[in-house]
Amino acid sequence: MSLKRVVVTGLGTTNPLGGDVASTWTALLEGTSGIRRLDDEWTADLPVKIAGRVAVEPSEVLERVKARRWDRSTQFAMVATMQAWTDAGLDGVELDGTRLGVAVASGIGGVTTLLDNYDALKEKGPRRVSPLAVPMLMPNGPAANVGLYVGARGAVNAPTSACASGNEAISMGLDQIRLGRADVVVVGGTEAAIHPLPMAAFANMMALSKTASGDDGRDPASVSRPWDTGRDGFVLGEGAGILVLESEEHARARGAKIYAELLGSGISNDAHDIAQPDPEGRGGTRAIQLALASGEIDPADVHHVNAHATSTPQGDIAEGLMLHAVLGKRASEVAVTSTKSMTGHLLGGAGALEAVATVLAVRDRVSPPTINLDDQDSAVELDIPTKARDLPAGDIVALNNSFGFGGANVAVAFGSI
Template sequence: MSSTNRTVVVTGIGATTPLGGDATSTWEGLVAGKSGVRPLEQEWAAEQAVRIAAQIAVEPSEVIPRPQARRLDRSAQFALIAAKEAWADAGYNETSADEGTVDADRVGAVIASGIGGVTTLLDQYDVLKEKGVRRVSPHTVPMLMPNGPSANVGLYVGARAGVHTPVSACASGAEAIGYAIEMIRTGRADVVVAGGTEAAIHPLPIAAFGNMMAMSKNNDDPQGASRPYDTGRDGFVLGEGAGVVVLESAEHAAARGARVYAEAVGQGISADGHDIVQPEPEGRGIAQALQNLLDRTDLDPAEIVHVNAHGTSTPAGDIAELKALRKVFGDDTDHFAVSATKSMTGHLLGGAGGVETVATVLALYHRVAPPTINVNDLDPEAEANADIVRGEARKLPVEGRIAALNDSFGFGGHNVVLAFRSV
């Protein structure tokens, strides 16, 4: 098919997160303002400075058969669970390509991870040291590959239009969805399964992030530790899980009578060019991503009523993002209901953009913005730049076409903004 500029829609959603084992329970937890953060009970946690995390609510062992699970890194397990839910939610099944329900040559998969199979790598190195060469699993390499989750999802849906794995730290999941939108828009595919996954709750990543002073050490109050925009915020809380959406061309979805959650309007991407870990303090790179989004799509700023912010609960990053919104949209930001759902899920790193896209799409579909919890003392700079949804979920306009943004940023200065619109 020649290059086109086709409309892209969301027809399926799936998730497994610290709030629930599927998209429905995750959404219910978000709207209720539920925290998924709890103390780490593993023996190794006792010597860590950070002893809290947002662990998955439903273990993959309860969903995936043991023989299959043994061949998958934890990050791939999460991705497959979320992808299966999204694929079924879109009206497909594992044999859809074989049945002719969908043309496999026109199906793609783009699943990202910021770190990849880190638990497999580190665990198998321990096996090598403690038990010897012969005990290392022969499945180690396909398990630790960063493209392992995407490859396994691609195999599940029979994708042959392309299987890809963007890696851009905490912006990875959003970049994957943006890439998938372009695959459909430019005619490479009709259907793409896209999202992000991460499974990095392990002693080494926690020690490393902790020593960087990037994570909250509020071990005595796990559920209150992730507090974006609060004056007492002291870093993010590590989370795990996956979020996946099924994207289709509007024509393909209409031809099969699919339910449509929202239109995927497009993406804006930029880089800070500032520092490997610190955000540019005035949000210039973020502002450029926002402007690129407006320049490349037909999005009308007046349509935007909701922003699912990156909001990690770090002192510098939270404010830079809000400054960027104000810089690009000016007084229009006064009617943006800004939610930082990491206050409930923790920070899923490469999986964040996937889970938060699911949340953004459902916010439009149900016309409700989830709250940002744990904001007991709102930072004056946050208050000056944005309307933060606090305490309780907020209803969005019930009439007319509305739009929402999902912001994701990552170490290395990666900035990705996704836009969605009601249908």
């Protein structure tokens, strides 16, 4: 039995570079950074004072009453979903809700709601805890609210695999359609963890860049520097990315525009360490191989990779080893980029935002640059453009890699159509 072909018909995002897809894509191609110094009073005693806040606050887009009932992570997901749903031409379209699914991920969930309500409990007593706290803080809050918005009566999933969560949601959507359980699935990821506790925790475990103090006079925009010899940790970002997936048959029957085809996905685990990646990249290699195999993709057809590359010393090298293991000599010829150099790391939303960028790279046949790459690590033998670069004509495939704490690895492959 041949598998159903799955296509992308809608895109939406809000992130440190822009409040929509168009502004984000322009900023990515221009090599713009969304990393800024935070001016909140609570940053005073933190070891890290820079991050990638969203360029457009959700309060500028959402109805105030509704927004107050949602955690910030859900607000981001809703902003991006509204864009993607409209972009797909589905506003006002009657769909069979039982054939409509959702898979929207978060790595941490409603952490700001949880911590703010705990503060209220300690300072003002139990009666000041919000009656909406539980539906706001639960990890499936974003997915559930997206499901309510679009009227999904199929599976509504909220995968949680740390920084691989967004890509895992995309993989789940692919499976739902291929297995014949849905015609349309809204997929993606969201995260809102710019808060003193998560930032202190990441800083104390030495995951965030030590140059991100914000007190040393260094330009915050220069701190996220994947593959550079001066890299020393990631910069935290926030936001969401959402894609509308459809079976090709369903999309063409309604005359939808199609950005790209979602060809395949692969999921694996390192079984190595709760936080550190396998230094040899064996689990990630397997995920990429599975993505190519599930899409029946020849490695020779891969021309672009949006890498996980967070700007950590060990992880960036391991990903290079993965690409060489899968692509062979061509790993040094494929245009590889890390858009985290501009957006920071959106944790559970990272893979989804990067999937949006990967789809646009396939559509427009151009690779965004990696910025701040002044001295490429000699251990990373990859072709990493520092300016936007045209991709070849003809049929092309692009990979989007995500790896997360717990050893989670997810790769997805998009192709031109």
